[in-house]
Amino acid sequence: MYDVDLLEGTSERIKMKQLAIQTCVNMIGRIISQSEFRVKKNKETIKDELYYRLNVRPNKNMSASFFWQTVVYKLIHDNECLIIKSATDDLLIADDFDRVEYGVVEDTFKNVTVKNFTFQRTFTMNDVLYLEFDNENLSKLIDSLFMDYGSLFGRMVEFQKHKNQIRSTVDLETTGAKDPETQRKLQSFIDRMYQAIKEKTFAIIPQQKGFTYTEQAASSGASVDEINKVSNGFLDHVAKALGIPVALIHGEMADVEKATRNMMTFCIDPLLKKIKDESDAKFIDKKEYLAGKRIDIKRVSYSNMFDVATSVDKLRSSGVANGHELRDAIGLEQMDDPILDKFVITKNYQETNELEGGDK
Structure with a gap:
């Protein structure tokens, strides 16, 4: 209880x-x-x-x-996250540190710890990458x-x-229940019975005289x-x-x-x-x-370049963007080809008064 x-x-x-x-x-x-x-x-x-x-x-x-x-x-x-640069130019993420803030000069970082190593030096704000x-x-x-x-x-x-x-009760009718050895054997039997009910889909419990096992209804x-x-x-x-x-x-x-x-x-x-x-x-x-x-x-x-191919073609052919601008927009690096620096217009993009017939 x-x-x-x-x-x-x-x-x-x-x-x-x-x-x-x-x-x-x-x-x-x-x-x-x-x-x-x-x-x-x-x-x-x-x-x-x-x-x-x-x-x-x-x-x-x-x-x-x-x-x-x-x-x-x-x-x-x-x-917050503090990234420091070691003597070998390694970028290390600090697990713990103490920040000392100032009003008109650089803040400093002391007791900078990376895993199991603590730096003895003091880092200034200009020495580290500090993100908030x-x-x-x-x-x-x-x-x-x-x-x-x-x-x-x-x-x-x-x-x-x-x-x-699963909730259940066990009723016992025995005169030797107070004997320690009898109680131990009885408890061992009950424990094995509960374990079988808990783990096995199909469990058989032997019925004994003076021993009654009853399951109670589960609540909602x-x-x-x-x-x-x-x-x-x-x-x-x-x-x-x-x-x-x-x-x-x-x-x-x-x-x-x-x-x-x-x-x-x-x-x-x-x-x-x-x-x-x-x-x-x-x-x-x-x-x-x-x-x-x-x-x-x-x-x-x-999205990949194939998803935006039609839009890229439209921007290029209408003279809105050159090749370098489009390559940069889709994540490609620039090239030395001079044609990419030029703005081009295709598919007869021109003013209406320049069309054949003049009056159109």
């Missing part, structure tokens, strides 16, 4: 919270990890050490895709939202377990569909807070192109802009930047 194991909290359903955050953050991380980081100068891609670090091997222990996926996870989950997420209170929002949803979710799970639980409770609705409701709120269309989270196919475009515009592009701005400021000095050197991030496209 007083066993504390019988008292189980219903609000600590942390799995639902972890699943929602992991689903949303991993979706964003997978998309951004497919981006290509280009170092450009006057529209020409420079494939140097920085290009290799950003796209192939940022450090000795991480691939570029896993590196950027980790950056996105820490940025969203912790609301948009919503400062996102973690607090998720935590407060989870307090309500988690309590409701936990209670419904308990109801469902209670609904499908929440259905599995109702539990899923509560879990999906929490997931939807987390997705909306991160700018992810709810339809994409649930894998709905209706208007998937429109939902994908919205996610790229309102979720992925703002994050890439943060990374680009910080990279431009830290990897490229002011003189080089004003001379035309840039970090250009080419995110993964939800």
